[in-house]
Amino acid sequence: MTAVLVLEDGRVFRGRAYGAVGVTFGEAVFCTGMTGYQETLTDPSYARQIVVATAPQIGNTGWNDEDDESARIWVAGYVVRDPARVPSNWRSRRSLDEELVSQGVVGISGIDTRALTRHLRERGAMRAGVFSGEAIAAEAELLARVREQPHMKGANLCEEVSTKETYVVPAIGTKRFTVAAVDLGIKGMTPHRMAERGVEVHVLPATATVEDVYAVDPDGVFFSNGPGDPETADHPVSVMRAVLERGTPLFGICFGQQILGRALGFGTYKLKYGHRGINQPVQDRTTGKVEVTAHNHGFAVDAPLDRVSDTPYGRAEVTHVCLNDGVVEGLRLLDRPVFSVQYHPEAGAGPHDAAYLFDRFTSLMNTALMESARG
Structure with a gap:
């Protein structure tokens, strides 16, 4: 036909x-x-x-x-x-x-x-x-x-694809941490990667409030990938700012990075044709290592590559950059346990070069717990 x-x-x-x-x-x-x-x-x-x-x-x-x-x-x-x-x-x-x-x-x-x-x-x-x-x-x-169809710029889609009810992905083996994951379009492999590291993941709807986030008594908070224009996602930005105020360890990927960028005061913009595939070269500027990574994003954060930026939550810097076109692929705060990447470290069906980022998240939660115990 x-x-x-x-x-x-x-x-x-x-x-x-x-x-x-x-x-x-x-x-x-x-x-x-x-x-x-x-x-x-x-x-x-x-x-x-x-x-x-x-x-x-x-x-x-x-x-x-x-x-x-x-x-x-x-x-x-x-x-x-x-x-x-x-x-x-x-x-x-x-x-x-x-x-x-x-x-x-x-x-x-x-x-x-x-x-x-x-x-x-x-x-x-x-x-x-x-x-x-x-x-x-x-x-x-x-x-x-x-x-006649609507453009992707200006599209608010994260609530359309998010879970309607909270659900729990249990830790595999001994439970070490609890994470509240805000579902903006989460992939199933993401909570699985955390569960492999002893994390019990409470997956919350995109409409979750900061009270909902802290009702699960999280050791860390995660903001997921998702579709649409980050400029429309005012509610997740407000929730993230509340989390940043409390200083809880925070990790965001893809759309979650764009939400972090907005929360820190950076702008976002639409890429000409985006990054989509499982073969994108990204450099981790904190280690110098180049990773082959999985991407799916049509928007990016507009943050300076050449300097540390002052934000309402302390100093921020770009940690990862795409070697194809110089797009910002990672952010972190220097004064709080907060970081994000623009790509997919859970990487189903691969590659797995960036799986260490989940270990980085658990390390931040472990350090926070140790400091709390000493305090």
Whole structure:
């Protein structure tokens, strides 16, 4: 069945329907991961985005019941060049196409994804629509429908993808710490990585108040990844500022870093086409080490790279930077136990170069507990 991808600047790609048949709208972005498509599709940070896979063949390992990062697929649509005809993996339970159909995710295959990716790199991420079956109409009509859709800038999405009720991920083995994790679009692997280190994680809704956070008597507070424009997330910023006032050890990733940046008084901005994939080089400026990291962000923090900044909560500095384009990838406070990174140290499906950041978080909590005991 024929399918059409229409970009807001008028570029059109024609291919075959993949997944559900119908119509979908979102921001067209590209992901450079060669593997891990199941984790990508179920990452809440991709809400309202039509994801273009740059790897030429997708679906070889099918779909299993273990690797989901959340309870559903969150991408608005999926664009691939050459879908696998027959999945082959001992954990596969069904094909990727079957899962897309069952969850109603509209996609397109058989297009030149290299040309599409180059177009998005040059023109930037933009609104798009995928149409198949009876949804296909004259190109002018389809383009008009795409241009009616909201932009990602100004989108407030974290509450849409967050848990509605608090739940607990127990520590694996001996419990050492309790963490209150504010879910702005959290991936399942994140509390698991903390649980591996003896952390009992209380996952709270994005609407949680500071009273909710401290009701679990946390040793540390975590702010997760998530979708949308951080400039719209005023409530999480106010909660983070209250946590900063108390001096509790705090760790944020991705959207959580953008929330920290705003809480410290820095601005945020939208990247031209963002960072999405599992092969982004980042340097930890505190150690000089270069890590290969997993990314999924279209916004970034506007903080100075060349100096320490004064903030209402003490001195702040940039700790990590992307070696591709100089984007701020990490922040920390020098006078409080607070740090963040813009990428994904939990890294399902990999790489695992940045897993040490969870150890850094537990070390901060351990030091705080020791100081409290001495005090």
